[in-house]
Amino acid sequence: MNDSLATWLTTALAIGGAAVILLSLIGFLRMPDVYCRSHALGVGSTCGFTLLMLALWGDLGTEAAGFKVIAAIAFQLLTIPVSSHLLALQARRNRLPAFGEPGFEKQAEKDSH
Amino acid sequence: MTYAALTLPLVLLVVAMLLALVRVARGPTIYDRIMAFDALVVCAAGVVALLSLAWHTTVFLELILIVSSLGFFSTVAFAYYLDRARPPASVRRRRQRQPSRT
Numbered sequence: 001m002n003d004s005l006a007t008w009l010t011t012a013l014a015i016g017g018a019a020v021i022l023l024s025l026i027g028f029l030r031m032p033d034v035y036c037r038s039h040a041l042g043v044g045s046t047c048g049f050t051l052l053m054l055a056l057w058g059d060l061g062t063e064a065a066g067f068k069v070i071a072a073i074a075f076q077l078l079t080i081p082v083s084s085h086l087l088a089l090q091a092r093r094n095r096l097p098a099f100g101e102p103g104f105e106k107q108a109e110k111d112s113h
Numbered sequence: 114m115t116y117a118a119l120t121l122p123l124v125l126l127v128v129a130m131l132l133a134l135v136r137v138a139r140g141p142t143i144y145d146r147i148m149a150f151d152a153l154v155v156c157a158a159g160v161v162a163l164l165s166l167a168w169h170t171t172v173f174l175e176l177i178l179i180v181s182s183l184g185f186f187s188t189v190a191f192a193y194y195l196d197r198a199r200p201p202a203s204v205r206r207r208r209q210r211q212p213s214r215t
Contacts, residue, residue: 018122079185
């Protein structure tokens with residue numbers, strides 16, 4: 001009983017994590033400018049990766065894999081937002097126009113070919 | 114954990130990697146390409162996590178840590194390089210038109 005419950009929980013966490021990562025990449029493909037894209041990617045892939053690592057933790061058990069799983073989760077929680085912020089900062093310093101700002105349509109037209 | 118239960122998340126992650134590759138090929142700016150590469154690395158770490166779920170082993174946890182830290186440090190290196198390097202021609206033209214904000 002307990003074993004099958006753990007299996008169900010692990011499977012649900014794995015499917016949920018993969019689905020969240022897929023949704024964030026769909027958003028990454030469809031958003032109009034760099035800042036929206038970095039937002040979609042940073043939020044979604046952090047959450048999805050955390051869910052996948054929690055699934056791994058539930059399957060392997062605390063005594064076998066506790067510290068390394070927590071270290072991987074903490075590392076990704078720290079670094080995915082940092083890299084997303086870093087790239088958005090670079091884009092802002094190089095004056096890429098955001099969606100709705102003046103010059104965005106011209107830039108998008110220039111980028112499209 | 115059986116293989117059959119993990120087929121669906123593996124397929125979802127592979128579709129996500131294909132979407133990131135589409136953004137690498139299409140992305141209008143260099144920042145989109147770097148972000149898509151970062152997303153590819155995260156998806157690869159997720160695939161390794163799913164494989165170690167399927168095989169019931171802990172030996173790939175170091176691989177997950179190493180792959181994710183390589184993705185982060187390569188992103189930081191790219192951002193540092195773009196900060197120091199000569200900006201691309203379109204950015205230089207825009208800088209000449211507008212005075213600096215900072």
